[in-house]
Amino acid sequence: MAEVLSLAVDNLISPIILSFVLGLSAAFLRSQLSFPEAVARGLSIYLLFAIGFKGGAGVAEHGIDLGLVATLGAAIVLSFGLPFIAYALLGALTRFNTVEKAAVAAHYGSISIVTFVAATSVLEGRGLAYEGYMVAAAAAMEAPAIMSALWIIARSGSGSAAATGLYREVLLNGSIVLLVGSFLIGMITGEKGMETVAAFIVSPFQGVLCLFLLDMGLVAGRSLRDNPAVLGAGGILFGLLMPLLGSAFGLLAAQLVGLSSGGTALLMTLAASASYIAVPAAMRVALPEARPSVYLTLSLGVTFPFNLAVGIPIYTAAATMIAGGQS
Amino acid sequence: MEIIIEAPLERRLTDALTQAGVTGYTVLPVSGGSGRSRRWSRSGQISPGGGMVAVVCLTRPDRLDSLIEAAFSVVERHIGVVSVSDAEVIRADRF
Numbered sequence: 001m002a003e004v005l006s007l008a009v010d011n012l013i014s015p016i017i018l019s020f021v022l023g024l025s026a027a028f029l030r031s032q033l034s035f036p037e038a039v040a041r042g043l044s045i046y047l048l049f050a051i052g053f054k055g056g057a058g059v060a061e062h063g064i065d066l067g068l069v070a071t072l073g074a075a076i077v078l079s080f081g082l083p084f085i086a087y088a089l090l091g092a093l094t095r096f097n098t099v100e101k102a103a104v105a106a107h108y109g110s111i112s113i114v115t116f117v118a119a120t121s122v123l124e125g126r127g128l129a130y131e132g133y134m135v136a137a138a139a140a141m142e143a144p145a146i147m148s149a150l151w152i153i154a155r156s157g158s159g160s161a162a163a164t165g166l167y168r169e170v171l172l173n174g175s176i177v178l179l180v181g182s183f184l185i186g187m188i189t190g191e192k193g194m195e196t197v198a199a200f201i202v203s204p205f206q207g208v209l210c211l212f213l214l215d216m217g218l219v220a221g222r223s224l225r226d227n228p229a230v231l232g233a234g235g236i237l238f239g240l241l242m243p244l245l246g247s248a249f250g251l252l253a254a255q256l257v258g259l260s261s262g263g264t265a266l267l268m269t270l271a272a273s274a275s276y277i278a279v280p281a282a283m284r285v286a287l288p289e290a291r292p293s294v295y296l297t298l299s300l301g302v303t304f305p306f307n308l309a310v311g312i313p314i315y316t317a318a319a320t321m322i323a324g325g326q327s
Numbered sequence: 328m329e330i331i332i333e334a335p336l337e338r339r340l341t342d343a344l345t346q347a348g349v350t351g352y353t354v355l356p357v358s359g360g361s362g363r364s365r366r367w368s369r370s371g372q373i374s375p376g377g378g379m380v381a382v383v384c385l386t387r388p389d390r391l392d393s394l395i396e397a398a399f400s401v402v403e404r405h406i407g408v409v410s411v412s413d414a415e416v417i418r419a420d421r422f
Contacts, residue, residue: 034370037378044373165339219372226366277374281335288333288405292367 007126007313014125016118019210020308023217027225035215043212044114044277048178050201050208051117051135056186057194058132068133070257071267075137078253078271079144082246083109087152089242093234096294098156102149103283103290107299108242109145110275111138113175114216115307119269121209122312123262128320130262134270139179141270143170146282153287166286173278216304224301227293231302235294239302243272247315254323265312265319272311274299328386330398331357332407334378340401344384347397350422352384362406379407385414385422 011017026033035043059068083105090101116138123130147167186193194202231239250271254264276299283290332340337354344352357379359368369378386394391411398409416422 034368037369037372040370040373169335215373222368280374284333284335284405285339 007122007317008310010125011122011313012309014122015206015210016121016213017309020213020217020220020305023214023219024221024305025217027218027221030225034218040212040215043208043215044175045178046201046208047117047205047212048113048175049182050205051113051120052139052179052182053186053194053197053201055132055135056183056188057190058186059136059183060132060187060190062132064133067131067257067259068136071131071133071137071259071263072140074253074257075140075267075270076144078246078249078267079109079111079141080148081109082249082271083145083148083152085245085249086238086242089245090238093238093241094232095234099153099287100290100294102152102156103287104238104295104298105152106145106149106283107274107276107279107295108246108303109141109148110143110279111141111270112273112275112299112304112307113138113179113277114212115269115273115304115312116266117209118213118308119266119312119315121206122316123265126316128262128265128316130260130266134263134266135179135183137267138270139176139183142173142176142275142278145275146170146279146286149283150286166282169285170278170282173281175277213308216300220300220304223293223297227297227301230291230293230297235298236302239298240306243274243303243307243311244314247272247311247318250315251318251322254319259323261319261323264323265316268315268319269307269312272303272315273307274303276300276304328384328391328394328398329410329412330382330402330407331379331409332382332402333405334380336401336405337380337382340382340398343397343401344382344394347394348390349384349386349394352382355381355383357381385416 086105086108087101090096090104094101096104120130247268250268251264253271254267259267276296280292280296283295284292330340341352341354356369360379372378395409395411402409
């Protein structure tokens, strides 16, 4: 318990969390502060490229082993399976209709790459090593959840999913292409490549992450401020319980594939996080009847801040406690 | 004709318009707005799923019905606005 508290306090007074809090506060105070869309997208491209490259370089340094294949398999199974658990929990806690429950479930089976990046930052700050290929696991978890949601809709007979060309768009969405591409570049160029670009992707990383989280705080705060009643108490409860439930499945999967404590914390974080980049775009095409205010407010306004402030310290402490001996 | 539609559907819409015989169109970014779904703003967004675009195209009145049909084949289930207004074409030789 003391370990969790110490992690939580360290986390709460870190520059990235305080930047997020600044954004949230500015949004609630109705400040005019805002990031142009192009700047926000530029920051996200930088972060995706940097985290992908670092992961690939890490794999080049330590080599590819069976753990990579097993972790990718576990990640895909988690992404396919978590939407069904989320859908059942939504049924118990909320009055959302079937289409909205399926759309929200897709978000919680997929991942938030920014939460993942924040977790790697916490691990690095505490000197906890993790497998470089966790970046590939993050990319692998982006899309399967969307297919689970479409399957739920098809089975329920609650409408049709307008999915022409959707799978191609999902599998080739910008974040997956950038993550996998930069991961491969890092893996091919290895240590030498890392030395070449380190000044760009290592040193400025924390500062860029602070700016990006400031923007995320603004977007999350405005989403909560503008849609206060859309979720209801049950929806908010879901947004807080589902990450804990997802992380428990992530912990189980990490134990089965034998990840290190750092890798376990990251797989728990991935399973606990909810998408707000790839899945919302897919849901607008496939399930337009679902209100974006429901799933965006839940994933960005409730689950993202929860994971950032409370979730990551819990997952890190649990992983250190349970998988502490593995490295 | 001006169609304001969710950004992820832009290519589907412009493909449908092209197939319906439109030879040119203009796509404009939309800064933000408010409607039945929620208030939203383009600033700070990182997901292509959250934004909207406006697609503007000029056509002859006798081709309008087929164009509206093509547009509605894409926009019918989605958030958006479709409007038609008269326009005076100054440089007809450009079309």
